[in-house]
Amino acid sequence: MNVFKVLCLMVLLGWQLPAMAERIKDVSTVEGVRSNQLVGYGLVVGLPGTGEPGTGEQNRFTEQSFKGMLNSFGITLPASLKLKIKNVAAVAVHAELPPFRKPGQTIDITVSSIGSAGSLRGGTLLQTFLKGVDGNVYAIAQGSLIVGGLGAEGLDGSRVVINTPTVGRVPNGATVERAVKSPFMQSDYITFNLNRPDFTTAKRLEKTINDLIGPNSAQALDAASIRVIAPRDASQRVSYLSTLENLEFKPADTSAKIIVNSRTGTIVIGKNVKLQPAAITHGGLTVTIAEQQNVSQPNPLAEGEAVVTQQSIIDVNQDDSRAFVFDPGVSLDDLVRAINEVGAAPGDLMAILEALKEAGAINGQLVVI
Numbered sequence: 001m002n003v004f005k006v007l008c009l010m011v012l013l014g015w016q017l018p019a020m021a022e023r024i025k026d027v028s029t030v031e032g033v034r035s036n037q038l039v040g041y042g043l044v045v046g047l048p049g050t051g052e053p054g055t056g057e058q059n060r061f062t063e064q065s066f067k068g069m070l071n072s073f074g075i076t077l078p079a080s081l082k083l084k085i086k087n088v089a090a091v092a093v094h095a096e097l098p099p100f101r102k103p104g105q106t107i108d109i110t111v112s113s114i115g116s117a118g119s120l121r122g123g124t125l126l127q128t129f130l131k132g133v134d135g136n137v138y139a140i141a142q143g144s145l146i147v148g149g150l151g152a153e154g155l156d157g158s159r160v161v162i163n164t165p166t167v168g169r170v171p172n173g174a175t176v177e178r179a180v181k182s183p184f185m186q187s188d189y190i191t192f193n194l195n196r197p198d199f200t201t202a203k204r205l206e207k208t209i210n211d212l213i214g215p216n217s218a219q220a221l222d223a224a225s226i227r228v229i230a231p232r233d234a235s236q237r238v239s240y241l242s243t244l245e246n247l248e249f250k251p252a253d254t255s256a257k258i259i260v261n262s263r264t265g266t267i268v269i270g271k272n273v274k275l276q277p278a279a280i281t282h283g284g285l286t287v288t289i290a291e292q293q294n295v296s297q298p299n300p301l302a303e304g305e306a307v308v309t310q311q312s313i314i315d316v317n318q319d320d321s322r323a324f325v326f327d328p329g330v331s332l333d334d335l336v337r338a339i340n341e342v343g344a345a346p347g348d349l350m351a352i353l354e355a356l357k358e359a360g361a362i363n364g365q366l367v368v369i
Helices: 002-012 057-072 199-213 234-245 332-342 346-358
Strands: 028-030 036-045 088-097 106-113 124-131 137-144 150-153 159-162 167-176 189-194 218-220 225-229 257-261 266-269 278-282 285-296 307-318 322-326 365-368
Touching: 036 057, 036 106, 036 137, 057 088, 088 124, 088 137, 088 167, 106 124, 106 137, 124 167, 189 199, 189 234, 199 218, 199 225, 199 234, 257 346, 266 346, 346 365
Parallel strands: 257 365
Antiparallel strands: 028 189, 036 088, 036 124, 088 106, 106 167, 124 137, 137 167, 150 159, 189 225, 218 225, 257 266, 278 322, 285 307
16 A cells, blocks of 8 residues: 555656746746735624623723724714624734736635624625735735635534635625736846756756747856746737747656655655665564552451552554565665555655665765655
């Protein structure tokens, strides 16, 4: 079973398959063309009694926000008035503003409770300003929430929660009011940033563009950035970038890595991992210690007291162990087959890989996440 799982990962990683050509747009991004995060604070109303509690310190900011909203409509409430607003919840609203999004267009938003509301199901978000990191308002959000979670609570305090009822979405719930200025047209160059920095990939990308446009049109600045000469005219630049981003080239193979997730027991081994000569023996030693209490009582006519004594039972069980030897340049396939013959579990396999790395027998990087 273990070898089946690892072999499946080998297939997914493209083991023994030639690297395929990739489009530039699939392995890189254009510098300056990026999304921006927006965030805001608002109120969700219309909840069926699942909003903030009626009293207590925990809903003071919700009460203050509610009074401020009423005040903006010309309704003034006494400062000493304690509101019971179980159908209102204070929420944080966040969204992602894609590049080149224009005023009047809409974006999706996510609404999350920041108080003690039990559920946002059935609620409606009131007008909320969404601000960027510079403090300017870029969008205004409002609308009915779609909540995938469900929560129910009984009178005895028992509660059932399905998914997360305190988070909801509003598709197209925010209207863009201000466009973000893009540096896309502010330079004589276009810079491609590789998603996975690699010197070989950067050089191949540079050569691919130069073969089409001409010598010295593209220049690799480092392992991540390739700068390309571009026209100033907006229409020409768009057509120019459309041509470049669809060019295909062969990225370099990734470095040899073994990724180990100690929490889930998942192990992913890259195809370029090689082993130096090494011998491995593996066996399991199980030690079981059990404590048992015994009561020692004196004879009926003897003077004495009952005494409680401890009895320890120690059992040691050692599984069969096997040894195997790796010759120089052993590949991933040989490693998997050998470990499978040993019958190692995922936890044991992690220990074997770590020991091989410490011994300098693995040509690759061992990454534990």
